[in-house]
Amino acid sequence: MNLYQYFRDQIVRIVEDLAASGELPGPLDTARVAVEPPRQTGHGDITTNAAMVLSKPTGLKPHDLAAVLAERLKGIEAVMETEIAGPGFINLSLEPAFWHRQLKEIVETGPAYGDSEMGRGESVNVEYVSANPTGPLHVAHARGAVVGDALASLLEKAGYNVTREYYVNDAGAQVDALARSAYLRYREALGEEIKDIPEGFYPGEYLIPVGEALAKRDGDQWRDVDEDAWLPEIRSFAVAMMMDGVREDLASLGVEPGVFTSESVLVEKGTVDAVIKHLEDKGLIYTGVLEPPKGKAPDDWEPRPQKLFKSSEFGDELDRPVKKSDGSWTYFATDMAYHLDKFQRGFKTMIDVWGADHGGYVKRMKAAVEAVTDGDGVLEVKLCQMVHLKKGGKPVRMSKRAGTFVTLRYLINEVGRDVVRFMMLTRKNDSQMEFDLEKALEQSRDNPVFYVHYAHARCRSVMRNAAEQLGDKKIAPEALAGADLGLLTDTAELSVIKVMAAWPRMVENAAEVHEPHRVAYYLNDLATLFHALWNKGNDDARLRFFQSDNEGLTLARLALVQGVATVITSGLQVFGVSPVEEL
Template sequence: MDVFAQFAVRVADAMKKLYPDLPADLLGRMVVEPPRDPAHGDLSSNAAMVAAKPLGQSPRAVASKLVEAFEGDPDVTSIEVAGPGFINFRLATPVWHGLLARVAEGGADFGRADLGGGEKVNVEYVSANPTGPMHVGHTRGAVFGDALASLLAYAGFAVTREYYINDAGGQIDVLARSALLRYREALGEAIEIPPGLYPGDYLVPVGQALAAEFGASLLSRPEDETMPLVKERVVSAMLELIRADLAKLGIAHDVFFSERTLHGADGDIAQTLDWLREKGMIYDGRLDPPKGKTPDDWEDREQTLFRATDWGDDVDRPLIKSDGSYTYFAADIAYHRNKYLRGYKHMINVLGADHSGYVKRLQAAVKAVSEGEADMDVRICQLVRLLRGGEPVKMSKRSGDLVTLADVVDEVGSDATRFMLLYRRNDATLDFDFLEVKAQTRDNPVFYVQYAHARCRSIFRNAGKDMPGLDSSAPALASADLSLLDHPAELELIKVIAQWPRIVASAALAHEPHRIAFYLYELASALHGLWAKGKEEVGLRFVNSDDPKLTLARLALVDAVRQVLVNGLTLLGVSAPDELS
C-alpha cells in the first residue's frame, strides 16, 4: 500500500472528471508527495500548477475546483490551497492504521513494486582488471552495483548482474610475466621484481601452482608457447581471488563475460565493425588534435572512425590503432552490441572515478548499436578516502600498493562496509574512517539502524517478560485494535513507515540506492525518538502491563517498523541483528 501513489491516482481521476480533455502526459506529471514542511499537511500535490497553463486558468482557480472535488471524502480531514497553487491534504487517522495492517500482510513484499514490468536490465559492475585482489576503489562500485541490482529486482525488473573481464589487454601480458617470476621463485631462484610488474604477494600461490603443474619445464619452452599457458592459469586464479573477495561482501554475479571472446577474425568486434560499415556509422578520416595538452599517443593520420558525434558524443572515436589492432573503444562497442543482441534494452554500467570521460562515448555506442532502441545509464563511483581517526590509512603489503577489499571487510565486517559505502551519493567523494565505522553511537549510521532493529526485538522480549500471558504472535498482532494508536508521536512514526514504498520506487527509477540508506536512518531515528519519549512519559511506553490492548497495538506498530527495517537492510545486503553486543 503506497498512500502517495493511491492519492496520485485519486487526484488524477478527479482532474479527468473536472477536465475531460486534459492530455494524458499532463496527468502523468501530476505528483503527490510529502510537503517540505510537515506542518503543512500529510500530502501535497502539484496537479493544479501542472494543468493551469493548458487550461488557460490560474493555478489557484484550478486548485479550488480540485479541493471541492475532495469535499466529503472520508479519508481526508482537511484540504487547502497553499502558495501559488499547491494542494495540501491531511488524512484521517484510520488511513494510517490501515497502512500498518498492509505492512503485516505484505511482510517481506511490503514496498515491492512492479515498475519494471519484467523488463530486462543488465547491470555491469566491478569489472576490475583480473590482475590482483579487489582494492577499496573497486569495493565502492561493487557494493553500489549490487545494491542497485537488488533494488531494481525489488521494483519489478528482470536483472542480470554482469562482470566484464578485461582479459585481452597488455595488462594481462604484464600479469603473466609477473607470475612467471613467482614461478621461478617457487623453483628456488632468488628474484627481484622490476618496475612495471605486479609486486604483490598474491601471485606467490600462482607461481607455486605453476611449479607443481609443470615442474621446471616452462623454463625451457619458447615464450609463444609459455605465455598462453601462464595467461590462462593466472587469469583463472585471479578471478577466483576476485570471486572470493566479492563473496566477503555477499556479492555474486550471474555472468562473467570475457573480453578475449570478442577478438579474432570471426569475433564480435569484427562482426560489429562490418555491421557499422553497412549502416554508414564508420568512415576513414582524420581527427583534430585534442584541445589543451596533446597526449603522447595521439597521431595525425587517416584512420577508421566511429561517427560518435551522430549519437551525442563530443568527438568521433578511433576504432583501429596504427598497428592494426582494435582500440579499447572498438571492444566496448562490440560488447554492448552483444548485450543488446542478448535482449537488453536497458543497460547500467557502474564505473570508477577515472572513467568519467567514458560516459558520452558509451551512451553513444549503445544508441548506435541499437539504432536508438536501447538506453545506457553510466554511474560513476567517486573515490573513497580511507582514514583511521582522521589520518590516512597505510597501504597493504598483500596487494603491493593498495588497501584491499579484504583488508576493509576483515576489520569492520561486511555490514558496516556495505552500509557506509551506500550512505552517500555515488558521485560524491566518501570518507571512510575505520574508528567511526566501528563506533556504537548515533553518529555511526549502520550501528544506529541495526540498533533500531535490535531494539524492536528487545521490546518484544521485554513484553514477553513483563506480560507473560500476552499473546504477541502474528495472528494476535493482526487482530490488535490499532485505533488505540492516536498519539501524535505514534502517528508520526506511522507516517515515516508509509514513505517506504515511495522511497523504493523513487530510488529505483533514479538508480540511487543511497536513498534507501538515508530512509532507514530516518526510520530508525523516528523509532528511537518515540522510545525516548516513553522514558519521559510513562503513557507512551511500548509495553504497559496495565493495558494489554494498548500494548498489543503498539507491538503491532513496532513490528511494522521491524519489517520495513528488514526489507530495507536486505536490499542493501546488510543483516538485521536481533541483538548488538
C-alpha cells in the same frame, strides 16, 4: 501500496470527471500532476500541484482552480481536510484511521512490504566491478561492487528482471603484463633469485602463490623456452587464479554476479569484427587522421591514418579509434562489441557501474550503444568516486602483499561485511567518501550503521520481552495485525507510521533514478523517529510500549514496533545487510 500514487490516481479521476461533466474544459493532460509529501511540517500529509499545472489549459487562475478541486478532494475516502497553500498547491490531511490501515498492511506483508510492479518485469543488465583480473580487489572496487549490487536489489524490489554481470577484461596488454609478472614468480618458485621487478610488471606479493602453483603443476617446463611458447599458457593460468580470488573476494562481500562475460571469448568469437562490420555498413566507420585535442592528448590519439568511429555524430566530442597501430582492436572496439552482445541478449536497458577515473569514457560509450543498437538500447553509467580509507583519522597504509592498494579483504576483516556494505551506501556514488575504520564501528548517533541497527535491535528486544510476557501467539504478525490500532493516537506514534508508509514510494523513486543511497537516508530518518519515540516513553510512562493495565494498547504499540522492524529489515535487504537482533 504507494499511497502517493493512490491519491494521484484519485485526483486524476476527479479531474477527468470534471472535464467529462463540462465543469472543466477537456480533455486535460494530467501527466504533470504530482502528489508528494509536503516540504514543511504542518502542511497536511500530502500535497498536489494539480491546480498549478492545469491552470493554463483550463483558463482558470491556479487559486480558483484549486478551490474547485479542493472541494471535490474532500470526497476522497480518508481525506479529513483540504487546504489551499501559496499560489495554488492543495494540501490534504488524512484521517488517523488511514495510517492505522497502512500499519496493518506493513505487519501483514512483512519484509516484502514495498515490493512494486513498477518495472513490469523489464529486463535490466547491471554490470559492476569488472576489475582487470590482474590482482586482488581493492577498496575502490568495494564501493562499485556494493553500489551495483544494491542497485540491482533495488530494481528487483521495484519489479524489474535484473541480471548482475561481471565483464572479465582478459584480453590486451594488461593481462600480458600479468603473465610476465607471474612468469617471474614462477622462476622464483623454481629457485631463481628475482631481485627487482621490472617497470610495467605487477609487483605485488599476491603473485607468489601463482608462480608456486604453476611450478607445482608444470615443473620447469617453461623455464628455458621462448616467451611466445609460455605466454598464452601462463596468461590463461594466471587469469584463472586471479578470477578465483576475485570471486572469493566478492563472495566475502556478499556479491555474486550471475553472469561472467569474457572479453577474450568475445574477440575469439568474432564479435568485434561483426560490430565493426555492422557500423561500416551504416557508414559510421572511416579511415582518417584525428586532430590533436586541445590540452593533454588522450592515450588513444595517434597522428596517423586509422579506423575511426563517428562517435561525434552521437554526442561525443570527437571520433574514436577502433584499431591500434599493431592491428589489434582498441578497448573501445571490444567494449562496443560487449554492449551489443548485452543488447542481443535482451537488455535494452544497461547500467554500468564504473570508477570515477573512467568519466572521460562515458560519452563515447553512450554514443556507441546508440549506434550499435540503432537507438533502441539505453546505457546509463554510474561513476563511483574515490574512497579515502582512514583509521583514527590517519590514512591506512597500503600492504606490501597488495603492492599499491588496500585490499577489499583487509577492509572486510577490519569492520565486517555488513558495515562495509552499509557505509558504502551512505553517500551518493558520485561523491567522494571518507571511510574511517574506527568511526564505522562507533556506537554513536553519528554512525548511521550503528544507529539503524540499534533501532532494529531495540525493536527485537521489545518483541522478545513481549513473547515472555504475553506468549508467542499474541505477538505473531497475524495477531498484531488484528490489534486495535486506533489506540495509537500520539503524534509521535503517527509520525513513525507515516514514515513507514512512505517506504513503497521511496523504493519506486530510488529505483527510478537509480540511487540506492536514498535508502540509507530513509532508514536513518525512520531510526531517528523511532529512537525519539523510545525516549519519549522513557520520559512519560504513559507512552511506553508495555501498559500493564491495558493489553489492547500494548498490542497496538507492539504492532508499531513490529512494523518498524519490518521496514528496517526490508530496507536492509536491499543493501544486502542482515539486521541485528541485539547490540
